Amino acid sequence: MVEKASNQTQKERWALGSLLLNSVLTVLKFVFALITGSLALMAEAIHSLSDLVASVISLISVKLAAKKSSEYPYGLYKLENIASVVISLFLFFAAYEILKEAFFSKEERVIQHTELAIGVMVVAMIATFIYSRLELKAAKRLNSPALMADAQHIWADFLSSLIVIVGLAGTYFGYNLDKYAAAVVALFVFYSGWEIFSSGMKVLLDVSLEKEELEKIKKIIYSHPAVVDIKHIRGRVAGSFKFLDIELLLHNFSLRETHRIVDEIERKIKEEVPNIDSVFIHYEPVRQEGLRIAFLVDENKNIKGFKDAVQIITVDLSENGNIQVNAPLDVEPDEKEIGDILSKINIDIVVASIHPEEFEVRWKLTKAGVMVWETEKETFDEALKEIINSYREFTKKHKGEL
CATH class of the missing domain: 3.30.70.1350 (Cation efflux protein, cytoplasmic domain)
Known part of the structure; x- marks a missing residue:
């Protein structure tokens, strides 16, 4: 419980940090997009605005996800996945706005103070690179889909910032690359949104574990x-x-x-x-009636102990007295190996000339529900008769209780 509470606190801190980062970047990009008139920078501002809204959703969902109540006894964990799907829709919207502005706007844009725009984008690129890498590590460590989605958005912001810088640099040297840079940014945004959307929907539809x-x-x-x-x-x-x-x-x-x-x-x-x-x-x-008995024997069907038996003969004894002797299983005369086999083949009783000596073997048989019957009978037929008579006497005596 302490570890889960600690993870919850860390998730909230990372979500809050993302909110603050996106707030600063959104304001900076909008301000300098208006100053410079750069379409690519305005596209980045829209992208950052969608990330800002996404960060708010992430923070709210992370806070609510761990709460349980009588109405929601299994918790509100899926709010994180719902948030990631909503975030992806914001990314789709951002991509659409960028492409519409780049190729369907009739207004000619004149970019001014290009060096200022490049400077802002360099700062944004460094900040998003560092934070996205750190948040991604935290998301994997805390196994949080909301933080994972947020880290991917910020990483997409870093990549799109790099494209915008290339476009602005081209504009600075006389090439009209601004709208093309904006279009490439839109593709990054759309791809990121699709990855997040498909991942979130799988969980909402109760996809199986890996x-x-x-x-x-x-x-x-x-x-x-x-x-x-x-x-x-x-x-x-x-x-x-x-x-x-x-x-x-x-x-x-x-x-x-x-x-x-x-x-x-x-x-x-x-x-x-x-x-x-x-x-x-x-x-x-595994079986509610009857017995399965294992007899430890040598090649002549003489009863042996765990250290010197070379075969295991299993016998199924039904409640109505039917007996089925199964084919013998060859084994090495070794206590641990025989104990391992007996603990895995659904045995109720193992008949041997002596109990196993090693505690490990005794404990494993006990955990597997196997009773060791130490007999003085020398042959398989004699030992089988002893078990059958004892079982019939027991079932007759306790018939009404079984």
């Missing part, structure tokens, strides 16, 4: 031994924040333990993926 980010989240989830499978995972973006909707298949646990596992997965996702606002996880037990 594929790479979803794959990263899947790896985090699958790293937990209690997870059998991911039935579905969806993610969307609102403003700077991301929302996840996940449905998991988990090994059979008590309700309390399952809740702890889900909390652990959620915490890990929020730690490793930035700007996650909420993670909704729906979970289901």
Whole structure:
């Protein structure tokens, strides 16, 4: 919460700084456009005015975006994206005004005091270059689409300032490049507006998270031994924040333990993926009836321990007593490897001659909901009979409770 409040404060400071910068540049450009009569400089002034309005919208949206209420329990994060779309419309309008003035105006413009206009544009170019680079870094760090949009506008202002300087320099040396410089500025403005508009609309239409980010989240989830499978995972973006909707298949646990596992997965996702606002996880037990039993054996089907077994035989025992013995799985006689396999193949009980010695293996099996049944029976058939008899006795005794 402290980190989110700090990010919010930084966003507001950058938005306010952009507002002050655009205010100064707008006034300067309008004043010197009137003094010099430069169409390109007037186009720049219109561009800066649109940026000024955009900065006001950015500041307001950043302040409102983090507020939550009973009416808007998920926050007003999308105000940032709405603001970026509105900003893009201002840029389209600015581009239109520039082109109309450049090619459809019947008035002949006489440019005076060209050196003053060039000086103003050099100052504007330096200021916009520095601020846009700094704001862009801050926008990426804070993951703010409104600040990102604002930084792009200011960068477009820098590029258009460079074009205006070239046009004014040409005019100074006797070439009528003013209106052409203004037209190039309009193209920059339009392109910037389109990029911002398309990005903002995607979020407003609940575009999914990037594929790479979803794959990263899947790896985090699958790293937990209690997870059998991911039935579905969806993610969307609102403003700077991301929302996840996940449905998991988990090994059979008590309700309390399952809740702890889900909390652990959620915490890990929020730690490793930035700007996650909420993670909704729906979970289901992978199997609600019957048993799956694993027997650790040697090549002659004699019961072995975790260190000397070379095969795992799985048996599915249904609640009505049907038995299915599956094909054996060859393994290396290694505690950790066998423990890893057993924690991932949806086992309820593993039958062995002795419990695993290493705590890491015991802990992983416990987290995966696997019970270790230490038996004195020597062969697979004897051990299977022991488990079946115990299970039938248990189900008969607790039939009304299951």
